[in-house]
Amino acid sequence: MSSVPGPDKKTKLLVYTIEECPVCGQKTKRAFAVGDYVTKDGAKCSKCSNQTRISLVYAEGTKPSG
Amino acid sequence: MQAIPGLDSTTLLSLFWIGFIVITFFYQTRLQSYLALNDISRGLSKLKVMKDKARKEAIDYLVNVGKASNDPTQRVDQFLDYVTIMPVDMDPAGIVGKIDHVVTTSNDRVRAEVGALVGQNNPVTVSISENLLEVATSLNQIHKIVRHYYLLGKKTNSYFTLVQLQMLMPMIIQEADALLNAVDSFKVGQPVGDGIGPVVVSKYMAGKEKRVVAKDTVMAITEYKGRKLYVLKADGPMAYVGQPGVAIQKILGEMGAKPSAIIMIDAALKLEGEKTGEIAEGVGAAIGGIGVEKFQIEEAATKEKVPLYAILVKQSILEAITVMRKEIAEAADKVNQVLNRLIEEKTKEGDEVLVAGIGNTLGVAQ
Numbered sequence: 001m002s003s004v005p006g007p008d009k010k011t012k013l014l015v016y017t018i019e020e021c022p023v024c025g026q027k028t029k030r031a032f033a034v035g036d037y038v039t040k041d042g043a044k045c046s047k048c049s050n051q052t053r054i055s056l057v058y059a060e061g062t063k064p065s066g
Numbered sequence: 067m068q069a070i071p072g073l074d075s076t077t078l079l080s081l082f083w084i085g086f087i088v089i090t091f092f093y094q095t096r097l098q099s100y101l102a103l104n105d106i107s108r109g110l111s112k113l114k115v116m117k118d119k120a121r122k123e124a125i126d127y128l129v130n131v132g133k134a135s136n137d138p139t140q141r142v143d144q145f146l147d148y149v150t151i152m153p154v155d156m157d158p159a160g161i162v163g164k165i166d167h168v169v170t171t172s173n174d175r176v177r178a179e180v181g182a183l184v185g186q187n188n189p190v191t192v193s194i195s196e197n198l199l200e201v202a203t204s205l206n207q208i209h210k211i212v213r214h215y216y217l218l219g220k221k222t223n224s225y226f227t228l229v230q231l232q233m234l235m236p237m238i239i240q241e242a243d244a245l246l247n248a249v250d251s252f253k254v255g256q257p258v259g260d261g262i263g264p265v266v267v268s269k270y271m272a273g274k275e276k277r278v279v280a281k282d283t284v285m286a287i288t289e290y291k292g293r294k295l296y297v298l299k300a301d302g303p304m305a306y307v308g309q310p311g312v313a314i315q316k317i318l319g320e321m322g323a324k325p326s327a328i329i330m331i332d333a334a335l336k337l338e339g340e341k342t343g344e345i346a347e348g349v350g351a352a353i354g355g356i357g358v359e360k361f362q363i364e365e366a367a368t369k370e371k372v373p374l375y376a377i378l379v380k381q382s383i384l385e386a387i388t389v390m391r392k393e394i395a396e397a398a399d400k401v402n403q404v405l406n407r408l409i410e411e412k413t414k415e416g417d418e419v420l421v422a423g424i425g426n427t428l429g430v431a432q
Contacts, residue, residue: 015256015389034254037303038265039272039431053272056265057257057429058395059388 013059020055021045032057095225102228106216109235113212116246117205121146123249124198131253132184132191141183145176145199146206166358170281176200190255193304194428197252201245208242244384251389255303257429259385259394263331264299264430266401267423271297271432279316283308284432290406292415296323302427310353310422311362317420318366326417328367329375329408331401332424333394336380343393344380345400347408352376353424372420375412377404 015032019042026047042052090097125142128134150172153164180195212231219227251258257265274286278301285298296317300308317323330352336342351363351374367374379397405421413419 013389013391018395032254032256037255037429037431038257039268040303055269056390056395056398058390058392059256060392 011061013061015057015059017042017054018056018058019043019052021048021050021052023050024048026052027055028052099219099223099225099228102225102232103216103220105232106212106219106228106235109239110209110212110216112239113205113209113242116242117202117209120198120202120205120246120249123253124195124202127198127253128183128195132195134183136183138183141179142199142202145179146203148176148203162358162361165356166362169356169358189304193306194252194255197305197428198249201249201252204245205242208238212238241383244387247384248387251387252305252428255305255429256389258387258426259381259390260333260387260425261390261427261430262333262379262381262394262398262401263423263425264302264427264432265390265395265398265423266331266405267297267299267421268302268430268432269402270295270421271299276432279321280309280312282306283310283313285313285317286432290409290419293409293413294418295409296325296418296420297423298420299423299430299432300425300427302430302432305426305428307355307424307426309359310424311359311366314363314420314422315366318370318372323418323420324370325372325420326413327375327408328363328372328420328422329377329405330363330422330424331377331405332379333381333386334378335386336382340380341393342381342385342391343397345397345404346378346380347404348376348378350374350376352378373412375408377401377408 016029017032017036019028019030020026024045024047026045028043028046036054036057038054038057040054042054044050045052121142125139128138128142150168153161153168155161176196176199177192180192180199184191184195186192212235215227215231218224219231248258270288270290271284271286274288276284276286279285279298282301282304283298284301285296288295288297298310298313298317300306300310314328318325332352332354334346334352336344351360351367353360353363363374379394379401381391381394385391385394409419
């Protein structure tokens, strides 16, 4: 998974890709893969089997445990 | 041990303090200059590490991803010292056109240089290489300027030069750190915080026919509740910002569009204390840069008497140039709602509306 240091150095940012089904609106969150970009076709929708599309790519912070 | 007659501990303490005050009075600035020099020297070492790292990352990217045919080190080093000389402003009439010409020439040269190294087959790789080289150039410039004032202050023993630089160092380091962090996002093509405007408008453009309206800038025509929307953004997923000023001039001029409103969506620098991802509405041309695009948009809008509306998503400089944070990405849906409300409030059915998503489109296609 793609990860980058966060603003305070202690936080690690994990980057996710959100795939959204244009038909039923189902959203799937997965780890970012190189080559992903917004509007790129994603996997088939797990709910209605339609073609999903990447709607967002974003980073979320995780504090290290301990 | 015999005590010196007339010198008890109180007198000794008083003498110590008098001596201390006299030394401080005469040598205070010299002492502070010494401390400032130490402080700046530490910062300068950090900046050197940062600029060397950015240079190395750029070279590695050109070799490993760009598959540069020859060793690009020498070309990169030449590129780092490449300067753009701004036009003279003694007679300011027509200065925007001159700046535009100089900057466009500079940008074209950068792309040609990068293209010569990695070829033109993959525009995403070329655009990322351009951005990485720009980061390396900026860090190189910052390091050179700080080093100049450090050495000047040291040579002339100028207390005020050194203290001013010392006070600015934390901000300079913060900005340099933000630039260096941007490298990680650029290398893998992740959207940056500045790309929130393009993310919002990409939803309106997806699946529609696109046409190039200016260099690196695309437009699609769509419809929303009986209004005809001209939606534009820079051409993604390349790391472009496009020429929205030229594009808006063309849409309003050559293409003969008569929009009742121009709505611009952009990232805006937040003030300390403001929350990341906060949305602000306003009027005026929402676009950063050196001012050429802003001037062109204001000119076109004023000529055609089209009101300009702005939707801004707040973020810090670090968040704007590094991978898009969740708070910013999640603002996209709220911006969509604000955009739809603005369209409904400010225009009526049958009207035309121009919507521009401003910002770097790295990792955001349409």
